[in-house]
Amino acid sequence: MKNIILKKRSMKTILLLLFLLILTSFFFFNTMIKTAFQEGNPVNITSSILKLNFSDNELVEISGISIGSKYISKFKDGSTPIINFMKKNGEWEFKEQVGSGYVFEYNKKTITVESNMYSKKYIVWNVPQL
Numbered sequence: 001m002k003n004i005i006l007k008k009r010s011m012k013t014i015l016l017l018l019f020l021l022i023l024t025s026f027f028f029f030n031t032m033i034k035t036a037f038q039e040g041n042p043v044n045i046t047s048s049i050l051k052l053n054f055s056d057n058e059l060v061e062i063s064g065i066s067i068g069s070k071y072i073s074k075f076k077d078g079s080t081p082i083i084n085f086m087k088k089n090g091e092w093e094f095k096e097q098v099g100s101g102y103v104f105e106y107n108k109k110t111i112t113v114e115s116n117m118y119s120k121k122y123i124v125w126n127v128p129q130l
Contacts, residue, residue: 048072049122059085059125071125072118082113082125 044062052060052072058081062070073081082102086092092104092111101112114126 045072045118045124052122062124069127069129071127073123073125075117075121075123082115082127086113086127 048060048062049072051057052074059071059073062072071082071085080102083094086094086102086104090106092106095103095105095110097103098112100115102115103110103112111128113128115123116126118124
């Protein structure tokens, strides 16, 4: 009788641990999936990150984008590679930063390049069609 009670207790403990493991895994993967898909297809982002890490470029274009262009860069405090990029591509002059947007002007035309953190290490830049 004592042996059966011990088996029931150990079975309850195992089931409780299994339930906690499944619950923790669910929250972890739910967070990971949201991060991975926040910019659309994660394959495009992953391949762009690999290109960025294995090149000397500050920015890499994310392929598979239909409207405008998206670029990804490494996050560094005080570093904004988009300003250099815009100067090289059409002599756009940086005017100001408004929140996560960077305002540029060229020939009385103004555009805003939006940025958002993809992760702790990377920033995605949304450059409108010029």
